[in-house]
Structure formats: structure tokens, C-alpha cells
Amino acid sequence: MSDPLHEPGLLVRLSEAGRERINFRLDGQPIDALLGDTVLTAILTHRATLRQTEFSGESRAGFCLMGACQDCWVSTESGARLRACSTFLEPGMSLVTQRDSLS
Amino acid sequence: MTALTKVVIVGAGPAGVRAAQMLVRNGLRPTVLDEASRWGGQIYRQPPLNFERSKKTLYGFDAARAESIHSTMNGLLAHVDYQPDTLVWNAEGGQLDVLRQGQTATVPYTHLILATGATDRVLPLPGWTVPGVFSLGGSQVALKFQGCAIGQRVVLMGTGPLLYLIAYQYAKAGAVVAAMLDTAKLTDQIVALPAMLQQPTVLAKGLYYVGWLHSHGVPLHSGVQPVRVLGESRVSGVVWRDGQGEQTVACDAIGIGYGLRSETQLADILGCRFYFDDLQRCWLPERDDVGRASVSGLYLAGDGAGILGADAAEWAGERAALALVADTGGRLAPKDSARALMLDAKLAQSRRFRIGLERAFPFPVHWAAQAPDDLVICRCEEITAGDLRRTAQATGTVEMNRLKALSRVGMGRCQGRICGVAAAEILAHCTGQTIQAVGRLRGQAPVKPIPFTVSEPPALGESP
Numbered sequence: 001m002s003d004p005l006h007e008p009g010l011l012v013r014l015s016e017a018g019r020e021r022i023n024f025r026l027d028g029q030p031i032d033a034l035l036g037d038t039v040l041t042a043i044l045t046h047r048a049t050l051r052q053t054e055f056s057g058e059s060r061a062g063f064c065l066m067g068a069c070q071d072c073w074v075s076t077e078s079g080a081r082l083r084a085c086s087t088f089l090e091p092g093m094s095l096v097t098q099r100d101s102l103s
Numbered sequence: 104m105t106a107l108t109k110v111v112i113v114g115a116g117p118a119g120v121r122a123a124q125m126l127v128r129n130g131l132r133p134t135v136l137d138e139a140s141r142w143g144g145q146i147y148r149q150p151p152l153n154f155e156r157s158k159k160t161l162y163g164f165d166a167a168r169a170e171s172i173h174s175t176m177n178g179l180l181a182h183v184d185y186q187p188d189t190l191v192w193n194a195e196g197g198q199l200d201v202l203r204q205g206q207t208a209t210v211p212y213t214h215l216i217l218a219t220g221a222t223d224r225v226l227p228l229p230g231w232t233v234p235g236v237f238s239l240g241g242s243q244v245a246l247k248f249q250g251c252a253i254g255q256r257v258v259l260m261g262t263g264p265l266l267y268l269i270a271y272q273y274a275k276a277g278a279v280v281a282a283m284l285d286t287a288k289l290t291d292q293i294v295a296l297p298a299m300l301q302q303p304t305v306l307a308k309g310l311y312y313v314g315w316l317h318s319h320g321v322p323l324h325s326g327v328q329p330v331r332v333l334g335e336s337r338v339s340g341v342v343w344r345d346g347q348g349e350q351t352v353a354c355d356a357i358g359i360g361y362g363l364r365s366e367t368q369l370a371d372i373l374g375c376r377f378y379f380d381d382l383q384r385c386w387l388p389e390r391d392d393v394g395r396a397s398v399s400g401l402y403l404a405g406d407g408a409g410i411l412g413a414d415a416a417e418w419a420g421e422r423a424a425l426a427l428v429a430d431t432g433g434r435l436a437p438k439d440s441a442r443a444l445m446l447d448a449k450l451a452q453s454r455r456f457r458i459g460l461e462r463a464f465p466f467p468v469h470w471a472a473q474a475p476d477d478l479v480i481c482r483c484e485e486i487t488a489g490d491l492r493r494t495a496q497a498t499g500t501v502e503m504n505r506l507k508a509l510s511r512v513g514m515g516r517c518q519g520r521i522c523g524v525a526a527a528e529i530l531a532h533c534t535g536q537t538i539q540a541v542g543r544l545r546g547q548a549p550v551k552p553i554p555f556t557v558s559e560p561p562a563l564g565e566s567p
Contacts, residue, residue: 010235010337010356014276016154016250036151041249048234048337055485059336061234063482063521065241065248066145067138068222068366070516070552071482083552085244088140088151 009045010061025077025094033089040065040072040084042095049097050074050084108431111136111199111210113191113369114218116144117168117413118405118420120176122216125424127182129433134184134210136191136201142176144220145240146413149173150248161247163272164308168413186210193548194372202553214400214427217369218420219407223360226261226470226525229478230332231359232485239265239360243272252278254356258341260284260329262464263362264309270321271312280321281354284343286361286467288326298459301452305414324350328473332357361466363410364524370408371546374398379539382458383410384466385524386543392447394423395430402427415453422446470525471532480529481522483515491526492533501534503527503542516552519544 019034026043033042040062043050049059050072062072065085072084077094110126112119115137126133135142141149147162147169162169179185186203191210193200199210223238230236237245237253239261245251246269256279259270270283299306316323326345333340333351340353370388371377376397377386390396390403402423405416425443429435435443474480476489494500494510503526506512512526513519519526523544531538 010254011245011249011251012253012255012278014246014250014252014278015156015160016150018155019153036153036249038249041245041251045251050234053485058232059234060232060482061337062237063241064222064238065244066222067551068517068520069238069482071521073516085241 008048009043010048011041011044013045022089022091024089024092027096027098028077037089038085039074039082039087039089039093039095042089043074043084043097047097051097108214109212110134110214110216110427111212112216112218113199114144114220114405114407115139115142115176115185115187116146116218116220116405116416117172118218118220118407118416118423119144119216120172120179121417121420122218122402122404122424123179123183123420124175125421125439126428127179129424129428129435129439131428132182132184133216134186134212136189136199136210137185137187138190140187142185142187143169143173144416145222145244147172148244148248150250154250156250163275164311165413168417172417190551190553191369192550192553194369196373200548205554207553212400214402214431215373216394216402216404216420216423216427217396217407218405218416219366219369221363221365221406221410222520223265224362224364224524225359225521226361226467226528227474227478227480227522228329228331228359229475230334230338231357232479232482233332233334233338234336235334235338235356236332237356237358239263239269239358240363242356242358243269246272246276246278252276252356253358254338254354255279256281256354257356257358258282258284258352258354259358260286260327260341260343261360262287262467263360264460264464265360265362266464267309267312267316269358270316274316274319274321280316282352283316283321283323284327284329284341285323285325285464286327286329287464291465292463295459295463298455298462301456301459302414305412305456322352328467329359362464363406364520365409366407366520368518368546368550370396370401370403372548372550373401375401375403377543380409381539382461384538386539392450393426393443394419395426411450411453411457415450418446418449418453422450471528474525474529480525481512481515483517483522484511486510486512486522488529491529495530495533500530501536501541503530503544506530506541507544513544518547518550 063069110133158166327343330342375388404419404423
């Protein structure tokens with residue numbers, strides 16, 4: 001499923017692309033990813049942003065990918081927070097990268 | 104050794120796995136707490152179960168070592184209490200507080216081996232918070248753990264052996280590496296050669312990567328000074344300076360790192376004495392040659408207590424476990440006594456090799472002098488170099504924990520893991536002190552963010 005509303009993602013899949021597809025919601029839109037993707041991979045293969053900072057509001061897309069920098073926390077539609085680099089995507093997850101995407 | 108001996112190992116990378124193996128061989132049944140969902144640590148991190156690449160593809164020359172660590176731990180599972188997805192967020196004498204699947208629990212111990220590993224040592228440059236800039240280690244995690252490159256056209260910059268290894272891995276996997284930008288000079292590497300001959304096979308691997316990258320046309324620029332990342336909402340290029348002036352390369356992703364820094368928070372919370380290590384330019388928990396910390400019953404192994412690399416981490420894990428067995432009254436088998444001597448020799452050799460590596464890829468000591476005032480140092484709370492300088496100058500602050508209290512640097516979610524090195528460099532430079540004199544950020548529990556949930560007490564009259 002392509003995502004024509006948005007620019008290309010940051011991450012580029014080089015291998016392991018034959019895995020089972022799973023569906024999730026990103027900023028209210030249905031979208032897909034692969035089983036075994038982290039939340040970070042699932043989002044950043046479609047987008048260039050995970051979150052906006054609480055201070056300047058600038059976009060961030062993670063940094064260390066190993067649970068140290070804490071710069072990849074994203075929200076679910078219900079308000080729960082996940083560290084995207086170290087949480088596996090689950091089918092049906094509803095994730096939010098834009099503060100106002102659901103308003 | 105008595106039935107009351109309860110050993111816990113924190114970490115399941117090369118040091119933790121080898122420590123577990125040696126303890127089991129000597130009749131103990133350790134608990135192994137792993138923050139990851141599968142063993143291997145960062146260097147031998149295993150992809151999710153449904154991934155198919157071979158270990159040769161994933162780990163290259165280190166495939167045999169990775170396979171050995173993975174299969175060793177697999178064979179130990181029946182003999183240890185392995186707890187994956189388990190974060191140790193606090194430690195007090197005899198007890199660890201852990202978080203697993205949103206639930207907290209306590210894990211008691213009489214003896215503890217910390218094998219907490221390391222993360223990238225990072226120095227910011229303007230624009231490093233723009234989406235598309237990742238740490239070097241993070242760039243490797245994307246490839247190894249998820250089969251992804253961080254972008255279409257990738258620049259890898261900073262210094263250290265990881266720069267060349269990841270460039271090789273990326274190019275080999277089919278990514279375009281637009282440039283490698285090393286702040287070290289070629290002459291640094293030449294003068295380091297004699298010391299690096301301590302581990303000729305490691306040196307040979309490094310030379311192979313450099314040769315392969317050269318023959319495949321991956322541009323390498325040495326002796327560079329990173330200037331700025333280009334791009335607003337995502338990376339579009341990077342500017343650096345060298346002998347020929349400012350230069351620009353177009354790219355859509357950047358991996359950056361300057362070697363590694365140890366995860367010392369738990370050792371700190373447990374009261375370990377720290378010393379300043381001139382070679383690694385940082386404060387580290389004391390350990391004797393076999394891994395005993397300054398706190399009784401506590402052992403330190405692997406890169407979590409000073410960077411020596413993955414091979415040395417295996418040896419240090421084994422050695423610490425053997426020391427623990429002897430300290431608890433166990434009798435080492437003759438072959439293990441002989442092995443302890445061999446491990447001591449290998450670890451001594453690793454320390455000599457490290458001197459060469461630090462010479463080949465020196466920390467850019469002039470970084471702070473060149474950092475502009477508007478450079479964001481702290482990603483968590485967006486505190487700039489200028490904020491730190493103004494705070495230090497206005498308040499007479501000369502020490503890191505005071506600077507943290509006054510500026511909030513190191514107080515954000517990463518607790519200084521990313522900004523700590525750079526903040527110390529800025530403070531030392533602007534107050535005219537050595538990096539040793541400004542001290543280090545103290546570890547605080549919880550060492551990583553944990554969910555804060557409050558459960559309602561049962562209403563009166565209800566049974567709990």
C-alpha cells in the first residue's frame with residue numbers, strides 16, 4: 001500500500017523485504033509494514049518524522065536506534081507512549097506522529 | 104561457594120554470555136537480565152526471528168564469533184535464568200529493580216556482574232537534530248536488525264573503526280555511501296601502526312575494509328572538521344572543512360560517531376569508585392585486572408566499564424566469572440586456572456592495542472573551541488552551547504552536576520547519554536579547565552525512563 005499523501009520515508013529497505021505484511025494506522029491513515037519491523041522502521045519507511053520536540057516543535061526522527069537517546073517516543077491514538085526503536089509493530093496499532101493530525 | 108550464592112549478570116552481549124558460560128561450567132546458575140529481546144548485545148544483535156539473512160551476511164568477518172556467542176547462549180538457556188526484555192532501572196545493595204513488559208519487579212543477588220555495554224560517543228554539529236542524522240551505531244542497527252539503510256545516499260562521519268566497518272557494511276549491502284568523513288588524519292593512523300600490531304588480525308580486518316572501500320570508489324576524506332548539516336525538515340547534505348577549504352556533499356542521511364562511551368550508570372548507583380582514564384578521556388568505574396569493582400561482590404566486564412572491544416569483552420566476561428567463582432570459595436578446575444592466565448594475557452594485549460586505536464582515531468580535542476553558541480548540545484531539552492557557556496560564566500559554575508542543576512543539560516530523558524560528553528567539553532573549554540576537572544554527571548535512578556502509573560487503592564469494604 002503506497003502512501004501518496006506524503007514524501008518518501010527516511011529509511012530504505014535493502015533486504016528482508018519478503019516478510020509478511022501487517023496493517024496499522026499512521027496519523028489516521030491505513031498503511032502497511034512488515035512483520036518484525038520496529039515502530040520506528042514502520043513509520044520511517046513512510047515518513048521523515050516520528051515526533052515534534054516539546055520545546056521548538058522541530059521534527060525528530062530518532063537518533064541512536066538502541067534505546068539510549070530517548071528521541072523516538074511516539075504516541076498511540078489512545079495516548080499511550082512507545083519508544084519506537086525498541087517496540088515491535090503489532091498489527092492494528094494506531095500511531096501518531098503529528099500533534100494535530102487527529103484534531 | 105555456598106548454596107546462598109545468587110549471581111545476577113546484567114547484559115547478554117559478549118561479556119555477559121561468556122560470564123554466564125563460565126559460571127555454569129563451575130556449577131552456578133546465574134540470572135541473566137537482558138534489555139533486548141534476544142541475546143547478543145549490540146555488536147552481535149540478532150534480527151527478529153522471521154528474518155532470513157545468514158550470519159555471514161549480518162556479521163561478515165565476525166560471523167564465527169557471533170555464531171559462537173549465539174549458540175553458546177542458546178545452549179545455556181536450560182542452565183541459567185534468562186530474562187529478556189528486562190530493563191534494570193535501579194540497584195541497591197543486594198537488589199535490582201527491573202521493568203519487564205510494563206511491570207516492575209525486584210531481583211535479589213549476592214554477586215553481580217555488570218556487562219552493560221556501550222553506546223556511541225557523539226559530538227554535535229549544527230543541524231544534527233534534523234531527521235536523517237543518526238548515530239553510527241544506530242546506522243548499523245538499522246541495517247543489521249531491520250535490513251534498512253538510513254537513506255538513499257549516506258555520509259558517515261566522525262572517527263573510529265566503526266566508521267569504516269559501517270561504510271563497508273552499507274556499501275556491501277547495496278547502499279550508496281556518498282562519503283566517509285574522518286576527523287582523524289592519515290598520519291594519526293600511521294603513527295598508531297606499531298601499537299595496533301598487538302592484534303594483527305584486527306588490524307588486518309581494518310585494512311581490508313579501507314582497501315575494499317577504496318577499490319569500490321567510496322570517497323574518504325581524512326582530517327576533516329565537520330561544519331554543518333544542510334536541510335530543514337530532512338537532511339540534504341553536509342558541509343565540512345579540510346586543507347582545501349569548505350566542501351559540501353549532497354546526501355539524505357548521515358551517520359555520526361566518535362568511538363564509544365560506556366554505560367556506567369548502574370556501577371555509579373551501586374557506589375563504585377571512578378577514576379579518570381586519560382586514554383579514553385572519561386571517568387570510568389575502577390576495576391582490577393580481573394574485573395572486581397571497588398564494591399564487594401560486584402564485577403565489571405566488557406565495554407560497560409571502559410572500551411576494549413567485543414573480543415576483549417568475551418575474555419573479560421570469562422575472567423570476571425572465574426574471579427567470582429574463586430572469591431566465593433569455589434575451586435577452579437585446573438583447565439580453568441590455566442585459562443585465567445591466558446585470559447589475563449589476552450586482556451593485557453587488548454589494553455596495549457587500545458592505545459594504538461586511540462592514537463589512530465583520536466578524539467577531536469579542539470571540538471569545543473569550534474562549537475558555535477547556537478549549536479544544540481542537549482537534544483532532549485534543546486540546550487545550546489551558548490546556554491552552557493552563559494550559565495557557567497554567570498554563575499561561576501565549574502563542575503558538571505552543578506551545570507546540570509542550573510542549565511538542565513543532562514537532565515532530559517537520555518540522562519546525558521548523548522549530550523554528556525559534549526557538555527563536559529564545552530564546560531572545560533569555557534572555564535579553562537581540564538576535562539578531568541569538570542567531573543562527570545552522576546548516575547540517577549531510574550537509569551532510563553520508566554512508565555509512571557498510579558493504581559487506585561481498593562475502595563473501603565472491598566477485598567483487595
